[in-house]
Amino acid sequence: MSGPAVLVDGLAAGYGAEPVLEHVSFEARAGQSVCVLGPNGGGKTTLFRVLLGELEPTAGRVELSGRPAYMAQTERTRLDFPVTALDVALMGTLAAGHWWLPPRRPERDAAAAALERVGLADVAGVRFGELSGGQRQRALLARALVQDAPVLLLDEPLSGVDPASATLIAGVFEELRSRGHALLVASHDVESARSFDLVLCLNRHQVAFGPPGETLNRAVLQATYGHELIVLDESAGTRAVTVQHHEHGH
């Protein structure tokens, strides 16, 4: 078996003297998917910023098998910016490093193919701001796909999307896993975490890491979410939802 695509060992990170995330150690191999669960301010975004190289860890080490692709939340994008879905997908080709050159035919073909994979081929020329919420998420996913990165970091990719888009995005995730890409997906959705290979629970520190069957129990979820957790059913595994304000935190 090959080495880990993502290795995090004893990580601590923060924006000042006080760490906002510490004692994080986990690894994901090629073809594995990891759901990163946690409340707002729990450290999901901080973890992604460290993995992206934007934030230096204050302790521990991070190793990745290559530059990760990142899918931001659509709320972080400017909807009034005059770019089409194809333009957004083409931005993914900039990761190859030739940012000073105009896009060439192979890059245009790769962007068009990525849009095809996410079901947006017929709206390639539509302005990003005019797409539906689910279509915007898919356009950002296409930008990440174009990079063909070994590791994909996806920040709440299913947040606010329509069921059809959610199904399509989940299908693309499955395809990426089968092709050997490692996926780290930040999410608030406890139930959807069950479909991942591994779950990482964060609440300013690592609460738990492991297969969903071992981690998604009442004790771990309460340590992760505290009073934000509402347990629905414990008869067949802990079914729970979280109640929280949707804001961009740590």
Added chain:
Amino acid sequence: MPSPLDLADLPFLREALLELVLLAITGGVLGAWIVLRRLAFFSHVAGSATFPGLVAADASGVSPTIAGIAVALGYAGGVGRAGSARDHGEATALLLVAALATGVILASDVFESGAVVDRLLFGTLLGLDTADLVLSAVVAALAAAAALALGRTWSAVGFDPDGAHALGLPAGRADGLLLVLVAVAAVAAIPAVGALLVTAIYVLPAAAARMLTASIRGLVACALGVALAEGVLGLYLAYWLDVPAGPPVAVLGALVCLGVAAVTGGWAAATGRSAA
């Protein structure tokens, strides 16, 4: 009513026409990014911030161009280090007021060169020299080259700063260069349109074009066309009315913007911001 052909026939008007054409090229290329990256206020202040330096340089025999560029670069560097002109509106406004007031005091009470104030604030058709034209040509060439090389990066950063950083783009350096270019372009425009009206040539044409186009390429082309038309027509009006070139160009720019906004339903509707 003078003949429009005078613009080409009379040497001083020919130079002014060439100057405005060069500024229009910069206004079209760079103006598109000024509007897209929301740097309109920055560009306005970049011109005005140079005012006291220009007054002092004019009175001291120092090259106003060099003094203006030095001040503008200092301003751009300060904003770049602070993060964003948009996020420091109060400090920028303070700088604007302080620069204008200091310039007026220097001109009227220290150097007693009050006549210079009008020329620096509103531009002049007379007295444009080769150095002014060379600076404008260099700035136009640099703006075009930078837009070609960095346009994709500026676009990616403007659309999604987080995502652009994750792509490994030199976002900080590209943004810094954009600020420097805008600041230097503001200095280049001062002889023709004045420190107070640089936005007339760099912001208004692009702002009007922004409401008429739905792509970056279209925006640049449209802004270039509008800037050229407003520059030439503004110059003709300035010659006809015997006023500095800046005010007619600015009034034309404002009228075109308002007209386009009335026709298209305004900035929000034209740029799809309501979709957000």
